[in-house]
Amino acid sequence: MFKDSSLHIAARDSIAWWKAWLVRLIAVLLSLIVCAIVIFGLTKMNPVEVYKGIFSGAVGTSRRAWVTIRDTMVLLLIAIGLTPAFKMKFWNIGAEGQILVGGATTAALMIYAGDSLPTPVLMILMFVASMAAGVIWGVIPAIFKAYFNTNETLFTLMLNYVAMQIVTFCIVYWENPAGSNTVGIINSATRAGWLPELGGLTYGWNVVIVLVFTIGMYIYMKYSKQGYEVAVVGESQDTARYARINVKRTIIRTMGISGGICGVAGFLLVSGASHTISTSTAGGRGFTAIIVAWLSKFNAFVMILVSFFLVFMEKGAIQIASQFNLNENASDVITGIILFFILGSEFFIRYRIAFTKAHK
Numbered sequence: 365m366f367k368d369s370s371l372h373i374a375a376r377d378s379i380a381w382w383k384a385w386l387v388r389l390i391a392v393l394l395s396l397i398v399c400a401i402v403i404f405g406l407t408k409m410n411p412v413e414v415y416k417g418i419f420s421g422a423v424g425t426s427r428r429a430w431v432t433i434r435d436t437m438v439l440l441l442i443a444i445g446l447t448p449a450f451k452m453k454f455w456n457i458g459a460e461g462q463i464l465v466g467g468a469t470t471a472a473l474m475i476y477a478g479d480s481l482p483t484p485v486l487m488i489l490m491f492v493a494s495m496a497a498g499v500i501w502g503v504i505p506a507i508f509k510a511y512f513n514t515n516e517t518l519f520t521l522m523l524n525y526v527a528m529q530i531v532t533f534c535i536v537y538w539e540n541p542a543g544s545n546t547v548g549i550i551n552s553a554t555r556a557g558w559l560p561e562l563g564g565l566t567y568g569w570n571v572v573i574v575l576v577f578t579i580g581m582y583i584y585m586k587y588s589k590q591g592y593e594v595a596v597v598g599e600s601q602d603t604a605r606y607a608r609i610n611v612k613r614t615i616i617r618t619m620g621i622s623g624g625i626c627g628v629a630g631f632l633l634v635s636g637a638s639h640t641i642s643t644s645t646a647g648g649r650g651f652t653a654i655i656v657a658w659l660s661k662f663n664a665f666v667m668i669l670v671s672f673f674l675v676f677m678e679k680g681a682i683q684i685a686s687q688f689n690l691n692e693n694a695s696d697v698i699t700g701i702i703l704f705f706i707l708g709s710e711f712f713i714r715y716r717i718a719f720t721k722a723h724k
Contacts, residue, residue, distance in 0.1 A: 372718045384713045391709035395702040402697065407690065414684055418695065421683020422676040432672075432679050434567040437574040438632055440671040442653035444574075444581045445625030447662045448618045449502075450654075451585065452598040454509065458520030459650030461527030462501045462623045464643070466494035466630025468531050470557070471550060471641035474634070475538060478556030486557055491631055498627015499620045501527065506619035510612040524650070528643045535641065549639050559636035570636050577625060582664040594618050626650070659706065674699070 400411035407414075423429040442459050449456035470490045477486060505519040551557055562568025585591040593614050597604045601611050633645055652674060660666035681695030 373715050374718065376714060376716050379713055387709050387712050388706060391705040392702065395705035398705070399698045399701050402701065403694075407688075407694075409688065414688065414690075414694075417684040417687045418677065418680025418698075420687075421681070422679040424683070428679065430565070430567055432675055434570050434637060435678075436668075436672045436675045437567070437570045438629055438637070439649055439653055439656060439675055440667055441574045441577055441629045441632065442626055442649050443656035443660070443667045443671060444577050444664060445498075445622050445629065446653055446657045447581055447622075447664065447667075448585065448591075448594050449622040450657055451662050452594045452615065452618050454506070454615060454619060454622075455517045456502070456505075456520050456619065456622055457517050457651075457654075458501065458505065458523045458623075459626045459629075459653060460646040460648070461520070461524040461650075462498040462626035463630040463633065463646040463650060464524075464527040464531050465497040465501045466627030467634040467641050467645045468527075468534050468630070469493045469497040469627070470631045470634040472534065474550045474557030474639075478551045478554065483556070483560065487559070487635075490557060490635055491628065494627045494631035495624040496627070498630065499624040501627070502619040502621075502623020503616055506616045509619075510615045531641060531643050531645075550634075550641075552639070557635055558639055559632070567636065570632055573628070573632065577628070578664045578668065581625075585662070585664070590614075590617070655703075659703075673702075677702075 396415075403409060403411040403414050421428065422432050442463065445462075446456055446459055470493070473486065473490045473493060477489070481489065501523060505514070505516050505523065508514040508519060509516045559569050562572065565571075585594065593604070593609050596607060596609055597611055597614050597618075604611050604614070629649075630645070634641055638645065656667050656670045656674065659670045677695055677699040681693075684690050684695060
Protein backbone atom coordinates (compact mmCIF):
# COMPACT_ATOMS: atom_id res chain seq x y z
CA MET A 365 0.00 0.00 0.00
CA PHE A 366 1.28 3.49 -0.88
CA LYS A 367 1.33 6.44 1.42
CA ASP A 368 1.82 9.25 -1.12
CA SER A 369 3.57 10.17 -4.35
CA SER A 370 6.34 12.65 -5.04
CA LEU A 371 7.79 14.50 -8.01
CA HIS A 372 11.17 13.33 -9.17
CA ILE A 373 13.44 15.20 -11.60
CA ALA A 374 16.37 13.39 -13.14
CA ALA A 375 18.89 14.28 -15.80
CA ARG A 376 18.46 12.49 -19.09
CA ASP A 377 21.31 10.32 -20.30
CA SER A 378 20.42 11.22 -23.89
CA ILE A 379 17.51 12.14 -26.11
CA ALA A 380 16.95 11.56 -29.81
CA TRP A 381 17.58 14.66 -31.89
CA TRP A 382 14.09 14.54 -33.42
CA LYS A 383 12.50 14.39 -29.97
CA ALA A 384 14.53 17.41 -28.88
CA TRP A 385 13.38 19.43 -31.88
CA LEU A 386 9.79 18.20 -31.38
CA VAL A 387 9.89 19.60 -27.83
CA ARG A 388 11.18 22.93 -29.17
CA LEU A 389 8.47 23.02 -31.85
CA ILE A 390 5.76 22.38 -29.27
CA ALA A 391 7.24 25.16 -27.13
CA VAL A 392 7.07 27.62 -30.05
CA LEU A 393 3.45 26.69 -30.81
CA LEU A 394 2.47 27.10 -27.16
CA SER A 395 4.25 30.45 -27.02
CA LEU A 396 2.31 31.71 -30.05
CA ILE A 397 -0.95 30.73 -28.34
CA VAL A 398 0.05 32.59 -25.18
CA CYS A 399 1.13 35.60 -27.25
CA ALA A 400 -2.26 35.60 -28.98
CA ILE A 401 -4.02 35.66 -25.60
CA VAL A 402 -1.79 38.51 -24.37
CA ILE A 403 -2.29 40.54 -27.56
CA PHE A 404 -6.06 40.17 -27.42
CA GLY A 405 -6.15 40.90 -23.69
CA LEU A 406 -4.11 44.10 -23.99
CA THR A 407 -5.26 45.52 -27.34
CA LYS A 408 -8.52 43.69 -28.18
CA MET A 409 -7.02 43.21 -31.64
CA ASN A 410 -7.00 40.13 -33.82
CA PRO A 411 -3.66 38.41 -33.00
CA VAL A 412 -3.50 36.95 -36.53
CA GLU A 413 -3.46 40.46 -38.00
CA VAL A 414 -0.64 41.45 -35.64
CA TYR A 415 1.33 38.37 -36.68
CA LYS A 416 0.74 39.30 -40.32
CA GLY A 417 2.04 42.80 -39.58
CA ILE A 418 5.21 41.39 -38.05
CA PHE A 419 5.72 39.14 -41.08
CA SER A 420 5.13 42.03 -43.47
CA GLY A 421 7.56 44.28 -41.63
CA ALA A 422 10.33 41.69 -41.80
CA VAL A 423 9.94 40.13 -45.26
CA GLY A 424 6.88 41.80 -46.79
CA THR A 425 8.86 43.26 -49.71
CA SER A 426 12.10 42.28 -51.37
CA ARG A 427 13.88 45.28 -49.86
CA ARG A 428 12.61 44.48 -46.38
CA ALA A 429 13.66 40.87 -46.83
CA TRP A 430 17.19 41.86 -47.84
CA VAL A 431 17.52 44.32 -44.96
CA THR A 432 16.42 41.53 -42.60
CA ILE A 433 18.98 39.19 -44.15
CA ARG A 434 21.69 41.86 -43.92
CA ASP A 435 21.06 42.51 -40.23
CA THR A 436 20.78 38.78 -39.56
CA MET A 437 24.21 38.26 -41.08
CA VAL A 438 25.77 40.98 -38.93
CA LEU A 439 24.20 39.64 -35.72
CA LEU A 440 25.24 36.12 -36.68
CA LEU A 441 28.83 37.20 -37.29
CA ILE A 442 29.07 38.82 -33.87
CA ALA A 443 27.65 35.70 -32.23
CA ILE A 444 30.21 33.63 -34.15
CA GLY A 445 32.91 35.94 -32.80
CA LEU A 446 31.74 35.49 -29.21
CA THR A 447 31.56 31.70 -29.51
CA PRO A 448 35.22 30.73 -28.83
CA ALA A 449 35.53 33.18 -25.94
CA PHE A 450 32.35 32.02 -24.25
CA LYS A 451 33.21 28.37 -24.90
CA MET A 452 36.44 29.07 -23.03
CA LYS A 453 34.34 30.70 -20.26
CA PHE A 454 35.98 34.05 -20.97
CA TRP A 455 32.99 36.36 -20.63
CA ASN A 456 33.59 38.75 -23.50
CA ILE A 457 31.07 41.55 -22.92
CA GLY A 458 33.13 43.88 -25.10
CA ALA A 459 31.81 43.02 -28.55
CA GLU A 460 30.26 46.49 -28.83
CA GLY A 461 33.68 48.10 -28.45
CA GLN A 462 35.34 45.65 -30.81
CA ILE A 463 32.68 46.43 -33.42
CA LEU A 464 33.17 50.17 -32.97
CA VAL A 465 36.96 50.12 -33.34
CA GLY A 466 36.61 47.93 -36.43
CA GLY A 467 34.01 50.30 -37.86
CA ALA A 468 36.07 53.39 -37.02
CA THR A 469 39.12 51.88 -38.76
CA THR A 470 37.02 51.14 -41.83
CA ALA A 471 35.60 54.67 -41.84
CA ALA A 472 39.08 56.18 -41.57
CA LEU A 473 40.30 54.23 -44.60
CA MET A 474 37.19 55.18 -46.55
CA ILE A 475 37.83 58.86 -45.79
CA TYR A 476 41.59 59.01 -46.28
CA ALA A 477 42.24 56.30 -48.87
CA GLY A 478 38.93 56.13 -50.72
CA ASP A 479 40.09 58.28 -53.63
CA SER A 480 43.63 56.95 -53.90
CA LEU A 481 43.26 53.16 -53.94
CA PRO A 482 41.48 50.82 -56.36
CA THR A 483 38.30 49.34 -54.94
CA PRO A 484 39.58 45.73 -54.58
CA VAL A 485 42.72 46.88 -52.77
CA LEU A 486 40.74 49.25 -50.56
CA MET A 487 38.26 46.50 -49.64
CA ILE A 488 40.98 44.06 -48.67
CA LEU A 489 42.79 46.75 -46.68
CA MET A 490 39.61 47.75 -44.81
CA PHE A 491 38.79 44.11 -44.08
CA VAL A 492 42.25 43.35 -42.70
CA ALA A 493 42.55 46.63 -40.79
CA SER A 494 39.14 46.27 -39.12
CA MET A 495 40.01 42.74 -38.09
CA ALA A 496 43.37 43.91 -36.72
CA ALA A 497 41.66 46.66 -34.71
CA GLY A 498 39.24 44.12 -33.25
CA VAL A 499 42.12 41.76 -32.43
CA ILE A 500 43.91 44.50 -30.49
CA TRP A 501 40.71 45.36 -28.60
CA GLY A 502 40.22 41.70 -27.72
CA VAL A 503 43.82 40.92 -26.79
CA ILE A 504 44.12 43.80 -24.28
CA PRO A 505 41.75 42.29 -21.68
CA ALA A 506 43.03 38.80 -22.52
CA ILE A 507 46.61 39.73 -21.56
CA PHE A 508 45.45 41.16 -18.24
CA LYS A 509 43.33 38.08 -17.60
CA ALA A 510 46.12 35.67 -18.50
CA TYR A 511 48.86 37.34 -16.47
CA PHE A 512 47.03 39.22 -13.69
CA ASN A 513 43.73 37.29 -13.45
CA THR A 514 41.64 40.45 -13.81
CA ASN A 515 37.86 40.31 -14.13
CA GLU A 516 37.27 40.00 -17.87
CA THR A 517 33.59 40.92 -17.60
CA LEU A 518 34.27 44.36 -16.16
CA PHE A 519 37.38 44.88 -18.27
CA THR A 520 35.68 44.18 -21.60
CA LEU A 521 32.59 46.13 -20.57
CA MET A 522 34.64 49.23 -19.72
CA LEU A 523 36.48 48.99 -23.04
CA ASN A 524 33.11 49.50 -24.75
CA TYR A 525 32.97 53.02 -23.31
CA VAL A 526 36.59 53.68 -24.25
CA ALA A 527 35.76 52.68 -27.83
CA MET A 528 32.75 55.01 -27.83
CA GLN A 529 34.96 57.91 -26.78
CA ILE A 530 37.49 57.07 -29.49
CA VAL A 531 34.72 57.11 -32.09
CA THR A 532 33.45 60.43 -30.72
CA PHE A 533 36.95 61.90 -30.96
CA CYS A 534 37.32 60.64 -34.55
CA ILE A 535 34.01 62.18 -35.55
CA VAL A 536 34.97 65.55 -34.07
CA TYR A 537 38.39 65.30 -35.70
CA TRP A 538 36.76 64.59 -39.05
CA GLU A 539 34.83 67.84 -38.54
CA ASN A 540 31.26 66.75 -38.98
CA PRO A 541 29.47 69.86 -40.24
CA ALA A 542 26.19 68.90 -38.55
CA GLY A 543 27.84 68.87 -35.17
CA SER A 544 26.14 65.63 -34.11
CA ASN A 545 27.71 62.32 -33.21
CA THR A 546 27.71 61.00 -36.76
CA VAL A 547 30.09 61.74 -39.59
CA GLY A 548 27.35 61.53 -42.21
CA ILE A 549 27.37 59.35 -45.31
CA ILE A 550 30.98 58.73 -46.29
CA ASN A 551 31.94 59.15 -49.96
CA SER A 552 28.32 59.44 -51.02
CA ALA A 553 29.32 60.84 -54.42
CA THR A 554 32.03 58.34 -55.37
CA ARG A 555 30.90 55.40 -53.18
CA ALA A 556 34.57 54.67 -52.60
CA GLY A 557 34.87 52.01 -49.92
CA TRP A 558 31.25 50.91 -50.23
CA LEU A 559 30.99 47.13 -50.34
CA PRO A 560 29.92 46.39 -53.93
CA GLU A 561 27.02 44.23 -55.07
CA LEU A 562 27.58 40.56 -55.72
CA GLY A 563 25.64 38.95 -58.55
CA GLY A 564 23.22 41.85 -58.58
CA LEU A 565 22.48 41.44 -54.88
CA THR A 566 23.09 44.54 -52.76
CA TYR A 567 24.15 42.60 -49.67
CA GLY A 568 25.53 39.54 -51.43
CA TRP A 569 29.03 40.03 -50.04
CA ASN A 570 27.65 40.33 -46.51
CA VAL A 571 26.07 36.89 -46.85
CA VAL A 572 29.17 35.28 -48.37
CA ILE A 573 31.60 36.70 -45.79
CA VAL A 574 29.44 35.72 -42.82
CA LEU A 575 28.73 32.22 -44.10
CA VAL A 576 32.45 31.64 -44.64
CA PHE A 577 33.12 32.65 -41.03
CA THR A 578 30.22 30.49 -39.83
CA ILE A 579 31.47 27.36 -41.57
CA GLY A 580 35.04 28.15 -40.56
CA MET A 581 34.11 28.56 -36.88
CA TYR A 582 32.15 25.30 -36.88
CA ILE A 583 35.16 23.43 -38.28
CA TYR A 584 37.58 25.29 -35.99
CA MET A 585 35.67 24.51 -32.79
CA LYS A 586 34.77 20.91 -33.66
CA TYR A 587 37.78 19.52 -35.49
CA SER A 588 40.88 21.65 -34.83
CA LYS A 589 43.44 21.20 -32.10
CA GLN A 590 43.00 24.81 -31.01
CA GLY A 591 39.24 24.33 -30.74
CA TYR A 592 39.90 21.34 -28.49
CA GLU A 593 42.22 23.46 -26.35
CA VAL A 594 39.53 26.14 -26.03
CA ALA A 595 37.04 23.54 -24.77
CA VAL A 596 39.51 22.05 -22.28
CA VAL A 597 40.50 25.45 -20.87
CA GLY A 598 36.81 26.30 -20.52
CA GLU A 599 36.13 23.09 -18.58
CA SER A 600 39.12 23.34 -16.26
CA GLN A 601 42.33 25.31 -16.45
CA ASP A 602 44.01 22.84 -14.11
CA THR A 603 43.12 19.98 -16.44
CA ALA A 604 44.43 22.02 -19.37
CA ARG A 605 47.74 22.59 -17.61
CA TYR A 606 47.95 18.88 -16.76
CA ALA A 607 47.42 18.15 -20.47
CA ARG A 608 50.31 20.56 -21.17
CA ILE A 609 48.11 23.17 -22.81
CA ASN A 610 49.52 26.68 -22.59
CA VAL A 611 46.56 28.37 -20.89
CA LYS A 612 47.88 31.93 -21.23
CA ARG A 613 48.55 31.55 -24.93
CA THR A 614 45.14 29.94 -25.45
CA ILE A 615 43.34 32.80 -23.69
CA ILE A 616 45.15 35.48 -25.67
CA ARG A 617 44.80 33.67 -29.00
CA THR A 618 41.12 32.94 -28.49
CA MET A 619 40.27 36.52 -27.55
CA GLY A 620 42.25 37.72 -30.53
CA ILE A 621 40.05 35.57 -32.77
CA SER A 622 36.90 36.72 -30.97
CA GLY A 623 37.78 40.40 -31.19
CA GLY A 624 38.95 40.12 -34.78
CA ILE A 625 35.65 38.64 -35.98
CA CYS A 626 33.70 41.35 -34.13
CA GLY A 627 35.96 43.91 -35.80
CA VAL A 628 34.95 42.49 -39.19
CA ALA A 629 31.32 43.00 -38.14
CA GLY A 630 32.20 46.69 -37.78
CA PHE A 631 33.58 46.61 -41.32
CA LEU A 632 30.31 45.15 -42.63
CA LEU A 633 28.22 47.71 -40.74
CA VAL A 634 30.18 50.68 -42.06
CA SER A 635 31.22 49.55 -45.54
CA GLY A 636 28.38 47.18 -46.32
CA ALA A 637 25.36 48.78 -44.65
CA SER A 638 25.21 52.28 -43.17
CA HIS A 639 28.30 53.83 -44.85
CA THR A 640 28.74 55.99 -41.78
CA ILE A 641 30.15 55.74 -38.27
CA SER A 642 28.64 56.84 -34.99
CA THR A 643 28.66 55.82 -31.35
CA SER A 644 25.47 53.85 -32.04
CA THR A 645 26.85 51.89 -34.99
CA ALA A 646 26.94 48.67 -32.95
CA GLY A 647 23.35 49.30 -31.89
CA GLY A 648 23.38 46.87 -28.96
CA ARG A 649 24.14 43.94 -31.25
CA GLY A 650 27.11 42.96 -29.10
CA PHE A 651 24.76 42.18 -26.23
CA THR A 652 22.03 40.61 -28.37
CA ALA A 653 24.65 38.28 -29.85
CA ILE A 654 25.25 36.88 -26.36
CA ILE A 655 21.64 35.66 -26.35
CA VAL A 656 22.14 34.16 -29.80
CA ALA A 657 25.27 32.29 -28.73
CA TRP A 658 23.74 30.90 -25.53
CA LEU A 659 20.43 29.89 -27.11
CA SER A 660 22.34 28.09 -29.86
CA LYS A 661 24.62 26.31 -27.37
CA PHE A 662 27.54 27.65 -29.42
CA ASN A 663 26.44 25.69 -32.50
CA ALA A 664 27.35 27.91 -35.44
CA PHE A 665 24.57 26.65 -37.70
CA VAL A 666 21.82 26.90 -35.08
CA MET A 667 22.90 30.52 -34.63
CA ILE A 668 21.61 31.24 -38.14
CA LEU A 669 18.06 30.39 -37.08
CA VAL A 670 18.23 32.24 -33.77
CA SER A 671 19.76 35.35 -35.35
CA PHE A 672 17.08 35.40 -38.04
CA PHE A 673 14.30 35.04 -35.48
CA LEU A 674 15.52 37.96 -33.34
CA VAL A 675 16.03 40.26 -36.34
CA PHE A 676 12.69 39.13 -37.78
CA MET A 677 10.91 40.19 -34.59
CA GLU A 678 12.87 43.45 -34.42
CA LYS A 679 11.82 44.43 -37.95
CA GLY A 680 8.27 43.34 -37.27
CA ALA A 681 8.15 45.64 -34.25
CA ILE A 682 8.64 48.68 -36.46
CA GLN A 683 5.82 47.57 -38.76
CA ILE A 684 3.20 46.89 -36.09
CA ALA A 685 4.09 50.13 -34.36
CA SER A 686 3.18 52.12 -37.46
CA GLN A 687 0.42 49.89 -38.84
CA PHE A 688 -1.55 49.40 -35.62
CA ASN A 689 -0.34 52.43 -33.69
CA LEU A 690 1.21 50.17 -31.08
CA ASN A 691 4.29 50.77 -29.02
CA GLU A 692 7.33 48.93 -30.40
CA ASN A 693 7.62 47.27 -27.00
CA ALA A 694 4.62 45.14 -28.00
CA SER A 695 6.91 43.12 -30.23
CA ASP A 696 9.45 42.89 -27.40
CA VAL A 697 6.73 41.34 -25.23
CA ILE A 698 5.99 38.78 -27.96
CA THR A 699 9.70 38.05 -28.42
CA GLY A 700 10.17 37.69 -24.67
CA ILE A 701 7.32 35.19 -24.35
CA ILE A 702 8.63 33.11 -27.24
CA LEU A 703 12.17 33.12 -25.84
CA PHE A 704 10.83 32.15 -22.42
CA PHE A 705 9.14 29.08 -23.89
CA ILE A 706 12.16 28.17 -25.99
CA LEU A 707 14.48 28.43 -22.98
CA GLY A 708 11.98 26.50 -20.89
CA SER A 709 11.90 23.71 -23.47
CA GLU A 710 15.60 23.10 -22.87
CA PHE A 711 14.73 22.00 -19.33
CA PHE A 712 12.51 19.21 -20.65
CA ILE A 713 15.20 18.22 -23.14
CA ARG A 714 17.87 17.91 -20.45
CA TYR A 715 15.72 16.51 -17.65
CA ARG A 716 12.79 14.15 -17.28
CA ILE A 717 10.03 14.40 -14.72
CA ALA A 718 8.60 11.32 -13.08
CA PHE A 719 6.17 10.64 -10.27
CA THR A 720 7.42 8.13 -7.74
CA LYS A 721 5.21 6.49 -5.16
CA ALA A 722 6.49 6.18 -1.65
CA HIS A 723 5.74 2.96 0.28
CA LYS A 724 4.48 2.92 3.86
